[in-house]
Amino acid sequence: MSADEKNRSYVTVVREELQQYTQGLLRENEKLRAMTTTLESDKRRLELDIIEARAVLEQKEDLRRATESFEAARTELLTELAQTVQARDAATRELDLLRSRFVDVERENESYAAQYHQIESQSSNLSNLYVASYQLHASVERDTVLSTIQEIVVNLIGSEEVAIFEFHEGAHEFRLSSSFGVDKPRLRNFKAGSGPIGQHLRNGEVFVNDQASGGEDTLTACVPLKIGDRITGAILVFRLLEHKQALQAVDHELFELLSIHASTALYCANLHETSAIASVQG
Amino acid sequence: MNRKKILLVDDSSTILMMEKFILRNGPYDLVTATNGEEGVRKAAEHLPDLILLDVIMPKMGGFEACRLIRNTEETKSIPIIMVTTRGEAANVEAGWANGCTDYVTKPINSIELLAKVRNFLGDACCEVVQ
Numbered sequence A: 001m002s003a004d005e006k007n008r009s010y011v012t013v014v015r016e017e018l019q020q021y022t023q024g025l026l027r028e029n030e031k032l033r034a035m036t037t038t039l040e041s042d043k044r045r046l047e048l049d050i051i052e053a054r055a056v057l058e059q060k061e062d063l064r065r066a067t068e069s070f071e072a073a074r075t076e077l078l079t080e081l082a083q084t085v086q087a088r089d090a091a092t093r094e095l096d097l098l099r100s101r102f103v104d105v106e107r108e109n110e111s112y113a114a115q116y117h118q119i120e121s122q123s124s125n126l127s128n129l130y131v132a133s134y135q136l137h138a139s140v141e142r143d144t145v146l147s148t149i150q151e152i153v154v155n156l157i158g159s160e161e162v163a164i165f166e167f168h169e170g171a172h173e174f175r176l177s178s179s180f181g182v183d184k185p186r187l188r189n190f191k192a193g194s195g196p197i198g199q200h201l202r203n204g205e206v207f208v209n210d211q212a213s214g215g216e217d218t219l220t221a222c223v224p225l226k227i228g229d230r231i232t233g234a235i236l237v238f239r240l241l242e243h244k245q246a247l248q249a250v251d252h253e254l255f256e257l258l259s260i261h262a263s264t265a266l267y268c269a270n271l272h273e274t275s276a277i278a279s280v281q282g
Numbered sequence B: 001m002n003r004k005k006i007l008l009v010d011d012s013s014t015i016l017m018m019e020k021f022i023l024r025n026g027p028y029d030l031v032t033a034t035n036g037e038e039g040v041r042k043a044a045e046h047l048p049d050l051i052l053l054d055v056i057m058p059k060m061g062g063f064e065a066c067r068l069i070r071n072t073e074e075t076k077s078i079p080i081i082m083v084t085t086r087g088e089a090a091n092v093e094a095g096w097a098n099g100c101t102d103y104v105t106k107p108i109n110s111i112e113l114l115a116k117v118r119n120f121l122g123d124a125c126c127e128v129v130q
Helices: A003-136 A142-157 A195-202 A249-281 B013-023 B036-046 B062-070 B089-097 B110-121
Strands: A162-168 A173-180 A221-227 A230-237 B004-009 B028-033 B050-054 B080-084 B102-105
Touching: A003 A142, A003 A249, A003 B013, A003 B110, A142 A162, A142 A173, A142 A230, A142 A249, A142 B013, A173 A195, A173 A230, A195 A221, A195 A230, A221 A249, A230 A249, B004 B013, B004 B036, B004 B110, B013 B028, B013 B110, B028 B036, B036 B050, B036 B062, B050 B062, B050 B110, B062 B080, B062 B089, B080 B089, B080 B110, B102 B110
Parallel strands: B004 B028, B004 B050, B050 B080, B080 B102
Antiparallel strands: A162 A173, A162 A230, A221 A230
């Protein structure tokens, strides 16, 4: 081979190698371009990720701040709740105290009301006794005294059936002086100590039938009229008024009062009548 | 104090005295009459705020007096409490029919009478502690 051919062959080789090298470079360039594209895409994606991450961080920061704020509010609310619970406990204690005081005051009030009622009742009883006593001694006229005794039995004791007997020494018997609401035939004169009434009068004590009730046809009371130990007469009380359910303590006291005061009033009236007759005759 | 006038009509001096006793501590001026006729006359003359009227009285009974008081222009609205020994329904009915406002039975229960009087006269100063 000539030098020229050798040169031509070398050039051809070099050209081919160069071509191959160039081809290689082009491929490498192509790869690099693809890589660059990928990297750019990755870069954009990463930038987006960064933006997203920043947003997340910001949200996280907001949440942290909100949590802190919520915690502060919760602490404040817990403090307030504790104070409210304390106030409620104090109010409950005060309410219990007030309830207890209220019960005490109510009990006291009931006690005062009962006392008031008792005093009113006592005052009423005293009024009855005073009025009866006053009325019995308001006159020395025999008829007035007899009608006053009847009035006391009717209006203060509550019976419209009453009879008044007086003892006549000479005949040694009790004779009817006055009656109201009782059939006369039922009221026969009687000897001292005889019959049921005579028996009641024998011991000089007031007889009261405590079982007697309103409307029942029975002897309710037998009241001896006494001057000292001497029995000068008797007041017989029969049927109680329909609405008078039972005798009260004040009725017993009225019977006792009548036993003494009605007898002295009648005694004075009789003396007055005797003296009036004597003065007329004299 | 605003005093009220009460007319007490009863032929029984015992009852009149008893009623005066019961009402003596209240703010009341008391006027009395001893029969229905006098009661009607005094009602027109004094124009009381309340009348306590007995049923059985001489000259004129309580029912007739009640009717006359109701038929008189000046006295027709005065409350009348009948005071009766008869608590039976028929007797009470007769009282209502003749224009009474309320009734109490004898023997008079002072607490009941005071309560009724206060009920009509609105005596707040004497109210019972309940």
